[in-house]
Amino acid sequence: xxxxxxxxxxxxxxxxxxxxxxxxxxxxxxxxxxxxxxxxxxxxxxxxxxxxxxxxxxxxxxxxxxxxxxxxxxxxxxxxxxxxxxxxxxxxxxxxxxxxxxxxxxxxxxxxxxxxxxxxxxxxxxxxxxxxxxxxxxxxxxxxxxxxxxxxxxxxxxxxxxxxxxxxxxxxxxxxxxxxxxxxxxxxxxxxxxxxxxxxxxxxxxxxxxxxxxxxxxxxxxxxxxxxxxxxxxxxxxxxxxxxxxxxxxxxxxxxxxxxxxxxxxxxxxxxxxxxxxxxxxxxxxxxxxxxxxxxxxxxxxxxxxxxxxxxxxxxxxxxxxxxxxxxxxxxxxxxxxxxxxxxxxxxxxxxxxxxxxxxxxxxxxxxxxxxxxxxxxxxxxxxxxxxxxxxxxxxxxxxxxxxxxxxxxxxxxxxxxxxxxxxxxxxxxxxxxxxxxxxxxxxxxxxxxxxxxxxxxxxxxxxxxxxxxxxxxxxxxxxxxx
Amino acid sequence: xxxxxxxxxxxxxxxxxxxxxxxxxxxxxxxxxxxxxxxxxxxxxxxxxxxxxxxxxxxxxxxxxxxxxxxxxxxxxxxxxxxxxxxxxxxxxxxxxxxxxxxxxxxxxxxxxxxxxxxxxxxxxxxxxxxxxxxxxxxxxxxxxxxxxxxxxxxxxxxxxxxxxxxxxxxxxxxxxxxxxxxxxxxxxxxxxxxxxxxxxxxxxxxxxxxxxxxxxxxxxxxxxxxxxxxxxxxxxxxxxxxxxxxxxxxxxxxxxxxxxxxxxxxxxxxxxxxxxxxxxxxxxxxxxxxxxxxxxxxxxxxxxxxxxxxxxxxxxxxxxxxxxxxxxxxxxxxxxxxxxxxxxxxxxxxxxxxxxxxxxxxxxxxxxxxxxxxxxxxxxxxxxxxxxxxxxxxxxxxxxxxxxxxxxxxxxxxxxxxxxxxxxxxxxxxxxxxxxxxxxxxxxxxxxxxxxxxxxxxxxxxxxxxxxxxxxxxxxxxxxxx
Numbered sequence: 001x002x003x004x005x006x007x008x009x010x011x012x013x014x015x016x017x018x019x020x021x022x023x024x025x026x027x028x029x030x031x032x033x034x035x036x037x038x039x040x041x042x043x044x045x046x047x048x049x050x051x052x053x054x055x056x057x058x059x060x061x062x063x064x065x066x067x068x069x070x071x072x073x074x075x076x077x078x079x080x081x082x083x084x085x086x087x088x089x090x091x092x093x094x095x096x097x098x099x100x101x102x103x104x105x106x107x108x109x110x111x112x113x114x115x116x117x118x119x120x121x122x123x124x125x126x127x128x129x130x131x132x133x134x135x136x137x138x139x140x141x142x143x144x145x146x147x148x149x150x151x152x153x154x155x156x157x158x159x160x161x162x163x164x165x166x167x168x169x170x171x172x173x174x175x176x177x178x179x180x181x182x183x184x185x186x187x188x189x190x191x192x193x194x195x196x197x198x199x200x201x202x203x204x205x206x207x208x209x210x211x212x213x214x215x216x217x218x219x220x221x222x223x224x225x226x227x228x229x230x231x232x233x234x235x236x237x238x239x240x241x242x243x244x245x246x247x248x249x250x251x252x253x254x255x256x257x258x259x260x261x262x263x264x265x266x267x268x269x270x271x272x273x274x275x276x277x278x279x280x281x282x283x284x285x286x287x288x289x290x291x292x293x294x295x296x297x298x299x300x301x302x303x304x305x306x307x308x309x310x311x312x313x314x315x316x317x318x319x320x321x322x323x324x325x326x327x328x329x330x331x332x333x334x335x336x337x338x339x340x341x342x343x344x345x346x347x348x349x350x351x352x353x354x355x356x357x358x359x360x361x362x363x364x365x366x367x368x369x370x371x372x373x374x375x376x377x378x379x380x381x382x383x384x385x386x387x388x389x390x391x392x393x394x395x396x397x398x399x400x401x402x403x404x405x406x407x408x409x410x411x412x413x414x415x416x417x418x419x420x421x422x423x424x425x426x427x428x429x430x431x432x433x434x435x436x437x438x439x440x441x442x443x444x445x446x447x448x449x450x451x452x453x454x455x456x457x458x459x460x461x462x463x464x465x466x467x468x469x470x471x472x473x474x475x476x477x478x479x480x481x482x483x
Numbered sequence: 484x485x486x487x488x489x490x491x492x493x494x495x496x497x498x499x500x501x502x503x504x505x506x507x508x509x510x511x512x513x514x515x516x517x518x519x520x521x522x523x524x525x526x527x528x529x530x531x532x533x534x535x536x537x538x539x540x541x542x543x544x545x546x547x548x549x550x551x552x553x554x555x556x557x558x559x560x561x562x563x564x565x566x567x568x569x570x571x572x573x574x575x576x577x578x579x580x581x582x583x584x585x586x587x588x589x590x591x592x593x594x595x596x597x598x599x600x601x602x603x604x605x606x607x608x609x610x611x612x613x614x615x616x617x618x619x620x621x622x623x624x625x626x627x628x629x630x631x632x633x634x635x636x637x638x639x640x641x642x643x644x645x646x647x648x649x650x651x652x653x654x655x656x657x658x659x660x661x662x663x664x665x666x667x668x669x670x671x672x673x674x675x676x677x678x679x680x681x682x683x684x685x686x687x688x689x690x691x692x693x694x695x696x697x698x699x700x701x702x703x704x705x706x707x708x709x710x711x712x713x714x715x716x717x718x719x720x721x722x723x724x725x726x727x728x729x730x731x732x733x734x735x736x737x738x739x740x741x742x743x744x745x746x747x748x749x750x751x752x753x754x755x756x757x758x759x760x761x762x763x764x765x766x767x768x769x770x771x772x773x774x775x776x777x778x779x780x781x782x783x784x785x786x787x788x789x790x791x792x793x794x795x796x797x798x799x800x801x802x803x804x805x806x807x808x809x810x811x812x813x814x815x816x817x818x819x820x821x822x823x824x825x826x827x828x829x830x831x832x833x834x835x836x837x838x839x840x841x842x843x844x845x846x847x848x849x850x851x852x853x854x855x856x857x858x859x860x861x862x863x864x865x866x867x868x869x870x871x872x873x874x875x876x877x878x879x880x881x882x883x884x885x886x887x888x889x890x891x892x893x894x895x896x897x898x899x900x901x902x903x904x905x906x907x908x909x910x911x912x913x914x915x916x917x918x919x920x921x922x923x924x925x926x927x928x929x930x931x932x933x934x935x936x937x938x939x940x941x942x943x944x945x946x947x948x949x950x951x952x953x954x955x956x957x958x959x960x961x962x963x964x965x966x
Contacts, residue, residue, distance in 0.1 A: 329914035329955040333893025410816025431812035472812040
């Protein structure tokens with residue numbers, strides 16, 4: 001019995017099937033509901049979810065053009081054996097599909113467009129009410145970031161004393177949270193924000209668990225069964241958004257309420273239940289999760305950026321230093337580096353072959369710090385990060401790998417093959433420098449001021465061993481491209 | 484038979500006995516010449532040396548006031564059994580005696596005056612001719628440094644292509660160096676410069692061997708016998724200068740011509756032959772000498788300053804980071820950090836309980852780089868180092884030890900007991916900070932801008948747990964003193 005539904009869905013867009021079903025009892029627990037989506041001989045199993053008011057939904061992101069059919073299965077008769085079809089058509093402008101790992105250490109969109117991760121962090125922005133949330137979206141529209149780290153659960157922490165607008169669960173008869181009943185309103189709001197990020201071309205790195213609750217709400221100390229159900233519900237609701245990345249936790253290692261076996265099990269659930277296999281990672285405080293485990297797609301790291309090349313070698317995956325301390329002026333060590341230092345860390349991470357994330361923590365009279373609540377940006381680093389992103393986008397499509405030859409130990413360079421090099425001198429201020437790239441390429445050479453955001457070409461071309469003059473200022477870079 | 488000689492010598496001044504003796508053969512090798520100096524029941528053996536033209540000298544630095552007598556021994560009759568006496572009187576202005584280790588991790592002059600090591604480096608300045616050497620002395624007169632690292636041997640290296648004015652050995656009949664014949668003119672010149680440093684209140688950290696020869700002169704590849712004779716000759720000539728420190732080598736670990744047994748033996752010779760037991764160290768390139776060995780008086784280190792507290796703990800000796808990279812703009816990594824970064828390293832080393840050294844390497848049309856040849860200073864760090872030195876001299880007399888309590892991992896502090904603290908935030912820029920010193924002291928608190936060189940007192944006093952406002956700029960320090 002074919003259903004009425006959208007008959008055309010763009011590639012990597014969202015097909016959604018809405019059905020009416022059982023509203024009594026606890027549909028979140030009692031009702032099973034899946035569908036099999038088929039394209040030719042290919043079948044993909046997808047879980048549906050209960051959205052309240054007797055409504056059930058299944059969402060699916062078709063990744064191949066052409067005709068798709070589906071058929072549902074459920075223990076609720078009204079939801080079982082429903083079938084239909086739609087046509088997957090070409091993606092719209094700005095839709096490049098989900099981001100995948102590419103060439104071991106890098107990322108690309110599914111359509112092959114390069115993706116150079118330039119992230120930022122607003123942990124609790126979706127819990128601040130429409131006015132501030134819309135301001136955050138307006139800021140992001142003009143900002144250089146193409147990934148945002150966001151917690152699903154609300155946050156209780158320094159500068160985060162306010163209650164959220166929505167809560168993820170319903171309250172039970174005793175006034176406490178009923179972890180077996182999700183609050184659809186919460187998730188509809190959350191999805192709207194994820195969809196708006198998608199519209200801005202921003203990947204949503206969704207943080208599924210975090211320790212900044214401390215029992216205040218208790219979302220950090222649910223039972224294993226409750227955790228798993230929550231995880232499955234989030235996957236069912238959100239996996240069809242092409243811009244979703246899964247971050248199992250922020251600072252997983254300071255969540256005393258979870259064991260390593262829990263984290264491993266959560267990864268297994270993501271692998272099994274996400275039909276679209278979004279990127280998966282887990283973010284540390286002090287101790288790394290073993291990023292070498294096969295279900296981890298990339299390293300999500302809190303640390304300085306000096307060791308990026310070593311982590312690439314150790315894990316053979318893309319390295320994203322999501323948190324290398326934030327530009328700001330609070331007393332906490334993770335939130336008071338200068339813009340200059342944050343930009344330096346971005347550059348070091350880049351020329352060591354990795355990707356870096358931004359955050360901002362300037363004191364604010366209403367405690368609206370970008371790092372958690374969003375709002376507007378006050379710092380000096382975003383403009384420089386935008387400049388770096390533009391350089392990356394003008395560089396090799398598959399990212400930069402550390403250069404293994406270099407004249408001195410005090411500088412770093414990255415490139416691709418022998419055709420492109422980007423060298424960075426950090427706080428060093430040489431007034432001249434000798435290069436000796438291998439091979440016989442002729443290079444055009446440009447001097448980059450990473451702080452003033454200027455690119456100054458040198459006259460002529462260079463080959464073999466050559467010495468160039470440099471401005472003798474800190475934060476200089478040199479770009480060499482095959483002429 | 485008493486000799487005519489100076490009958491009064493100030494404490495820690497130089498008593499010198501000159502005698503005529505055998506000039507034929509090779510007096511440097513053939514003639515033994517020592518004296519026993521006696522004060523009451525105390526006897527000190529001192530080696531003399533041949534100074535050319537049939538003249539022999541013995542130098543002695545009396546360290547106790549009162550009458551001293553002496554008697555010589557020699558295998559040359561004219562030098563044997565000569566005796567005499569002198570009176571050691573109070574030291575002159577500015578003469579505080581030699582510097583010694585004090586309180587495990589610090590230094591003091593022999594008269595108890597605190598000595599806060601603030602060093603600089605001019606490796607080859609004594610080999611540049613009078614004009615430049617006198618300019619260097621004039622610069623040092625106005626500079627903040629109280630220690631200078633200087634090589635005895637001339638230097639062949641980048642920016643050091645010129646021949647010295649004097650050579651330490653005579654040439655033999657074949658035109659090559661005769662390592663058995665010292666050139667008194669060389670040493671008289673060298674001693675004059677050491678004496679001039681003494682007059683300026685500057686300790687002379689004498690580098691006895693170094694690898695920057697590479698066989699050009701061959702002073703880096705003498706035989707063990709020649710090395711030892713050279714070492715004994717230098718000790719005999721220079722140990723009576725109260726400002727002498729012995730640095731066995733610069734970058735000892737890249738001198739392929741010496742083994743660890745050689746370095747150990749050289750230390751033994753210093754211990755045995757220096758009647759005044761000057762400070763002894765050896766400076767690394769990549770690998771530390773074991774500073775734990777009992778004959779090493781303090782750590783002389785090439786490295787950044789981040790690990791100073793760890794080295795204190797490991798070696799239980801004063802830590803001097805003589806070389807933490809130089810302010811400059813050359814392409815070599817050790818010589819192109821900014822003034823800001825050098826000053827930051829000074830402060831980090833200080834609040835981790837150690838001492839730091841300066842150097843400067845700005846490109847110069849005649850290759851006159853301060854780090855090697857001296858001349859004038861061009862950089863911005865010396866003024867800030869002078870400011871730091873003044874702060875240290877206004878602090879506790881026995882130096883600063885790392886504070887074990889601190890609110891956050893991103894800052895460092897040093898102090899003495901509970902009465903004095905100096906905290907440093909480096910590139911961090913907090914706008915507020917919470918302190919909670921142990922105990923119940925009331926503190927006066929001052930905000931220090933280490934770059935602008937200002938000290939701004941806060942109103943009132945503080946005790947217990949308190950939060951203060953900070954300027955929210957990098958390179959801020961906080962001083963707390965018991966009210």
